[in-house]
Amino acid sequence: MPPRTAPTARQQRLGSELRKLRERSGMTASEAGALLGADQARISNIESGRAGVSTQRLRALAHTYDCADRQLIDALTTLTGSRTRHWWEEYRGSLPRGLLDLAEIEHHAVELRTAQTSLLPGLLQTADHARVIFGQGVPTLTPQEVEHRVAHRMKRQGVLHRRTPMPYTAIVHEAALRMRFGGLETTRAQLGHLVEMSERENVRLLAIPFERGEFPGAGQTILYASGPVAQLDTVQLDQPHGPALLDAAAQLAGYQALLDRMEEMALDRARSRDFIRAIARAL
Template structure:
């Protein structure tokens, strides 16, 4: 049985289709240019079949794509069709969560802003477990542990060699949430402080005194691809993750993150705020 395409495979196909449509060609016409059937082009663009790097370059050439960086990024994606550690959760978690791990795994850079929750990649095991205990509808104990282990394994991107650069803006409100009680909250803050000392982790606090700011009503997760066209925005909704990749959406969320970072405290002062909140617990 043919495997269901992952989110990354679907994204590859979407970008290939965009190039074809920009060239004003039908799938039939594109197939004729490279000696393929219309159905083969359609399957490529649906992420259902693998494509060689050579064919990607040939299609890009016929599509008159002048962006060599984008062409090479798409060609590289053809050799990254293997499925990673997240596949062990395929029958245990929603597919969108697996797509999130895949996006993070391949990201060149990660940017996050959160208002109420601690970012998943900076959560302790106890903090994550407490969050999943509050999910509605309630999760069974095994399901809670599956989600906890999955969340912790996602954090590997911050510990591999080389690690993925990670920039976080966290609102003071999230730092003062005492999930699991004062002791657990204090341990979570200390963990964030430890992580913020790593060269590839930049943590900024948006204090209450900053007042209103753009994007205040949502958490934003922005994954930079090898080229800007392959960036992805992930919004955490109550019904599950939502992924955005339209050019206008990417531009808007980059601007939101830029403005939030500009309003936030610099890293050193941010650590001072976190230390102070931890002492108050």
């Protein structure tokens, strides 16, 4: 089977974790391939996500690399095998790859935390609010492209409503809460939606008022997606060129600490809900 030309973020992550295990063992790709009856190119393609790996071969690789972390190995096996076709695949070729990777990461996470200072979290936006945001994109999107992106964003929100809802913490600065997208009617509806979503058991919406002053992480948009084991956590940052994905241990620890600090600066759930209601009343 020829190598994949466009591996998904999940496929790339599996390969990256296998590369980390190999490097920790001090083994070269050639040595690993020789022990498994494969060549260096095969190992390199697996580690780049361009080639799949079976559960059996993954366990063989972990054994070869002297990895005794059974929880990590079991978690990695869930990333193996042929790619299941999920809902976001229907958008492949019509939306930027980064948006599909984001949907994939959110779908497979066990918990999500986000921090936003200028825009509201996509998982908490109304369709009308999202439509205005996409309509202001540069370069300008066609009406069809805007609707495609709105539909994708609305489907992403399914992780908060499924039978076992995703635990979700959203830290939102007052600046984002006061931005008016689409006029007063759209803004009021969006704030009302935030209040409604904040009442869900699985959603923690925490507001940081202007009066808190400076705080760590100001200006950043951060998504922390927790995996089945800590080693498979992922941080996604919005960049001008598209989403950036981070998974180095030091990076994960740093962004966990940053989000913890931001939570300390925020109002609690009840006061945040009252704060949003007050902003809506003042419109």
